[in-house]
Amino acid sequence: xxxxxxxxxxxxxxxxxxxxxxxxxxxxxxxxxxxxxxxxxxxxxxxxxxxxxxxxxxxxxxxxxxxxxxxxxxxxxxxxxxxxx
Numbered sequence: 001x002x003x004x005x006x007x008x009x010x011x012x013x014x015x016x017x018x019x020x021x022x023x024x025x026x027x028x029x030x031x032x033x034x035x036x037x038x039x040x041x042x043x044x045x046x047x048x049x050x051x052x053x054x055x056x057x058x059x060x061x062x063x064x065x066x067x068x069x070x071x072x073x074x075x076x077x078x079x080x081x082x083x084x085x
Contacts, residue, residue, distance in 0.1 A: 015057035023048045039077040044068055050082045
């Protein structure tokens with residue numbers, strides 16, 4: 001199994017940093033209560049932070065929203081990595 005190539009990140013834009021604040025808050029406050037039984041790998045919150053860092057606020061936010069909408073009992077599961085730039 002080959003390793004995934006590293007995604008080169010530029011510093012996140014101020015808008016991407018602002019959008020990542022609720023995700024970080026969720027990870028701090030609600031994630032321990034909800035449990036660690038995510039359908040996808042990486043988890044939705046880790047995916048969101050990676051997408052925002054790699055693609056910025058607009059595209060990263062769109063990728064995050066698409067991922068969250070797919071996360072339901074009848075949705076898929078498995079490995080779902082952030083697409084490269």
